[in-house]
Amino acid sequence: MSVIENFKQISKIPHCSHDTAQLREFLREFCIDAGASVNVDEWGNIHAIKGSAKICLQSHYDMVCIGQAPEICMYEKDGFLMAKNSSLGADNGIGVAMMMDALKNYENIECLFTNDEEVGLIGANNFNSKLVSKYLLNLDSESDDEVIIGCAAGVDICVNFSNKIQKTSPKNAFLVEILDLVGGHSGVQIHQNLPNAIKILAKFLAQNNCEIVKIWGGERSNSIPANARAVVLCEKELKSSDFKITNLGIKDEFLKDSDKILSFINSFHQGVRKYDTSLNIVLDSINLSLINSDEDEIIAIMFARSMSDEGLDEICFEIQSLARALSCKIYFSDRSFAWKPEISEFAKSVCDELRAYNPDAKITAVHAGLECGVLKNCGENMQVCSIGPNIYAPHSVSEKVEIKSVHMIASVVDKIVKKYQ
Structure with a gap:
């Protein structure tokens, strides 16, 4: 055979x-x-x-x-x-x-x-x-x-946001989805600037003053996200040919830390951080891989890579500093060297x-x-x-x-x- x-x-x-x-x-x-x-x-x-x-x-x-x-x-x-x-x-x-x-x-x-x-x-x-x-x-x-x-060395970086719900004035609720992007490997393809579904969705929601109720995105910690979706509230009617948008009627609750979550995602720099032109190889990179909602919190997972342990430490410190600025909890797991x-x-x-x-x-x-x-x-x-x-x-x-x-x-x-x- x-x-x-x-x-x-x-x-x-x-x-x-x-x-x-x-x-x-x-x-x-x-x-x-x-x-x-x-x-x-x-x-x-x-x-x-x-x-x-x-x-x-x-x-x-x-x-x-x-x-x-x-x-x-x-x-x-x-x-x-x-x-x-x-x-x-x-x-x-x-x-x-x-x-x-x-x-x-x-x-x-x-x-x-x-x-x-x-x-x-x-x-x-x-x-x-x-x-x-x-x-x-x-x-x-x-x-x-x-x-x-x-x-490369690698590590999962988990950032946790509070998911406490508080009432707000009734607004239009929508399910917003971006589906079936190309996806890819977050290591060997990170330099190709492939679209990240989570970041594309977060930008659209922020630009339209949406308040998140729930959000999900990504497939695996080591994959560039091909899919992302969110239930949101918005005062205006949401329309876009780039997203699948479903009107869910009127709701009166939203995620307390919605602005914080969108600020984190939109300020997060996806992709290559350092590149060695002499060796023609990426040295340091990070990918926003997953985001998920449950009753108590929203968890965003990033996967960082570096060709040196020192480079990985530097990326971890940068993300930790961003999380602390937004008063978020942060965890590191499954580190390789x-x-x-x-x-x-x-x-x-x-x-x-x-x-x-x-x-x-x-x-x-x-x-x-x-x-x-x-x-x-x-x-x-x-x-x-x-x-x-x-x-x-x-x-x-x-x-x-x-x-x-x-x-x-x-x-x-x-x-x-x-x-x-």
Whole structure:
């Protein structure tokens, strides 16, 4: 069975983050059938070893489910695999499919399938076993001309607003929605200035003197929001061709901190904060990812990234200062740490194999989180790098993977694994 066929097979099995049990059991049985000894830990990580392994392949098996996912209707168009009205799961299902192929074809190999990467590198951060191999090849990169040797640190920043309701004079109530923007990955696409649905909605509401009753927006902490909606009160009739607006009649309550919330969102600077022109890479960035209402509070969640731990500290301090100025509560969670770039002999060897297919291949770093930055400490003197096929618009309904690129990276992986038999 080819890598593409493996990918199509696992795409039929639900595996959204936090709901991966079905695919976990499938992969566990696959590894056993392939002749590997298998351990599944309490975090859902699947650790498989065959023979005398010298190289470990690693991918995560959860996916960001957008649109109709986990129901994935896959199709091929213009040399790409895509999905109708949903994310595709090529991030990181293609890597999983390559590992399945290697487990079937080789006698000396180690594979680590990690869980819940898309929601804070949960599996990798809690993996407490030792990797036996000297070399670790991560398959979660998304450009076939790069060998990744470093990645960004990241942290979720949660800002809480009071949600106490107070009466006001009766006004027109509206449901205002902005839907189906392009969305995207808040790391590798943050420099593309993709529209953020939450910020677009907040600007419209402020410009029309709306008072928020409830507000929701975004899909995942590491995705640029494609959808946002709010129930608001307004003295005038709201009209706009850019929004779906539904008149809900007359209401007489509003959110006490409406002005504060809109001020925070509209003053928040979305996107790139620092850029290194010599390396052609984003250094620091932040994305307003989610906003949700409940009975007691409104919670806005941002995801900050930096190529250095010091840069991440600086962003956290800036947002903390803004929150304090507005008397808001602020929390930080799920922090990961930067993987400092280091060109190893293994990375050079992988790049040489890649250049046989793509002469423009280069060694670089990525403005996103990679689990190998955490897992590199799970083996003694382990050399680590990451490669992957061309995947466009991950974490969105526009996600697609180039079939030719998948075959190319699969051939490179095959040659690398063969070298360490």
